[in-house]
Amino acid sequence: MYNKLSEEILEGFKKIIGEKNVIYDREKIIDYSHDEITLKEFYNLPEVVLKPNNNLEISEILKICYREKIPVTARGGGTGLSGGCIPIYGGVIIDFENMKKVIEVDKENFTITVEAGLTLKEFYEIVNKHNMFFPPHPGDESATIGGLIATNAGGARAVKYGVMRNFVKEIEVVLPDGSIETFGGKYKKCSSGYSLLNLFIGSEGTLGIITKATISLIPPSEKIYTLIIPFKDLGQGIKVSPLIIQKKIIPLAIEFLEKNIINLVENYLNKKWPCEIGNAYLMIMVDGTEEETLKTSEKIAEICSENGALDVFIIEDEKRQKEVLDMRSMIYEALKSNTLEILDITVPVSKIYNFVYEVKKIEEKYKTYIPIYGHAGDGNVHTHIMKGEFKENKWVEIENWKEKYKLVKDEIHIIGKNLNGILSGEHGIGLLKKEYLSLFFSEKHINLMKEIKKIFDPNNILNPGKIF
């Protein structure tokens, strides 16, 4: 199906990007066999890792791979959670380590243009330096801009301003045949043919390789506050969040968490959560002028107090807020050692309660442990399927976890489907979620996607075996 790399092809790569950027020693490429997923049976080594320096070099590389039928997988920060950048057919990995240039900071149009390899952490630094604000906060800040676009990443702060799709204005892309194209532009309205820009956002490296992007930003809010609100149980907390939005308050983020997960993160990071009472929490971020932020916080406190909140902690200190957001972002890491898979089903906001309730029933039915937490403001719920449970400060193996894995996974997906949800809200389909695609989409729908793939990538060399 695919050809293996020959000495001649490797020499070709070396000529294009320089010898030091062509890596094939097993020990040096072992980390490229996986992203952040835990299931080792999905890991697979590439034949070579290439670190090009610019779009033209990527174009040259793709011309060779296109001609020689060699699979090419673009890899950002490797922070994916569904195996999206695993080179399951071997071949070439493109690593963007050498492509981190900030090309333009445009203060008039409120955009920043960067190469695809810049990490989110580096991007936030530049954005802050220029007194702008980038609302999305996909958890892991070592993700790259290219990767974030390829998965249409979201994160906690998507309730008020949206996800990556809402902020990507223009991308430069190298297509499989080596041609370089630009989609989108720095305009705020476009009705000029099919939106290929939007087709690329979330396409997981299967249509072309994103090399450059222009991201729109907003003026920073004067203040951001984080509220931690404890409840007796999770159900109470979840039921409050639509009430907040109905009162015309749209926060940056509304997250829900349970105490047992917080304890685990406290233990893992050796940090303290701001609040000890309660068994579940809402974590709400609000922004605006100082006056607005205070007023909004008070209104939220009032709504929560009237609906079962045990207290309301308002965190104003920036550093302390960052710590709390980091604790939230590190949940996956804290659970990872005993996680089989993290699910990413997204339901309408009004259905979160039902989803959580049904998942708890599954947890009971299978006598297992299913940590569940996520974005109460946007319906994106993360559910972990586990092989162990953290009890009295240590991990205890769940009985028959191997047998339960697939059964639990099936049942949770069916719940999501029945509640009009979607398979993945922000992680992407990648490798791990492919088997459920036909539960959420008709055969016709999937075939249309496959046909689109063929147009862009007739030889199927780009990230083959992903999505469908």
Next chain:
Amino acid sequence: MYNKLSEEILEGFKKIIGEKNVIYDREKIIDYSHDEITLKEFYNLPEVVLKPNNNLEISEILKICYREKIPVTARGGGTGLSGGCIPIYGGVIIDFENMKKVIEVDKENFTITVEAGLTLKEFYEIVNKHNMFFPPHPGDESATIGGLIATNAGGARAVKYGVMRNFVKEIEVVLPDGSIETFGGKYKKCSSGYSLLNLFIGSEGTLGIITKATISLIPPSEKIYTLIIPFKDLGQGIKVSPLIIQKKIIPLAIEFLEKNIINLVENYLNKKWPCEIGNAYLMIMVDGTEEETLKTSEKIAEICSENGALDVFIIEDEKRQKEVLDMRSMIYEALKSNTLEILDITVPVSKIYNFVYEVKKIEEKYKTYIPIYGHAGDGNVHTHIMKGEFKENKWVEIENWKEKYKLVKDEIHIIGKNLNGILSGEHGIGLLKKEYLSLFFSEKHINLMKEIKKIFDPNNILNPGKIF
């Protein structure tokens, strides 16, 4: 290339939707030969107009047309400005007059689901009744929801909350072979394969026929104010608008207009503009709580006064605000009798001044009249190519307007391209803008669009001859 309708096929249509909904008398279908464009050489009659009652009937109609190779053009309110719904190959027009059902008002998820034939005016009424707010305001309220999605319409109030693309959550579509598919859903995050929803938004009826849509809404603002700000000349006004955004104020709308156009609208509608001084105006809409709205208005007034504004009129009265917005929306109508074509080029906000300046030079060079106005907040500029000029209360023919038409049109498009603009911001490519597609897109880009069209519509029966 296409087949003509036979008696047998017409009988088939009558069986599906009832005899009274199949219309082919010339005098009754004459209005279906065009939209709001003025160039009569582009008008073309359909063979028949069908008024189906639901999606299943549309499916049955398409099955026949697909089999028999008969062109099908969906028509919403017929308010288009680029000939998008003109049946240039004859065949069938689908009129959505009988498909105006409100299917669901979902207060928990803040969405409303309607059939595609509901007009914008009817939609606003339902939205208001349920105490929600739909920010976009594409000028002509007799446009339908289906049409607004098919062109990714925008309008004046797109600066703060965005265009149709930002509000369409789910669509039901009948594909050319008659299959019925749903794209999108009531979730706020999705990273599950290629976004076919976004591919359909702005596809101008060429990929499938939209029959139903779920639109997201926001809580209504307590107050909306409209500010009218006169300047000595247009350049001054345009230069102020980026300053407002840089001061972290994001209004609902920032429009720019010249006095001569306002006079024309006053004359046409027999209504008075709120302000007589100045030669150009900014019209700014702000929303928020009463306190916020007042404060924002004051801040804007301050910025404008420091930068050349002759005065600032703040309109609080709702009815008066509606009148002013209507006057803005009626500019096209007021100019229409002497308009050859309205252009819809969109440039980065920072380039509006340059665009207007360059267009004024063209106006002078060709001794013609080019009314120019539009959305200073989002870069979407409307430029009219005219055959007459309104002088001393009557239209005076422009010398050699026929010869100047194409030359002026070419030059304006080249200006737009050179300023990194895009061909159409909200009107769509339709029929009239096709010739400039290759100025703004590479051959490869256009070919990718054509290939996508083929996947969805292999027999090329849906709105053939549009976009490319």
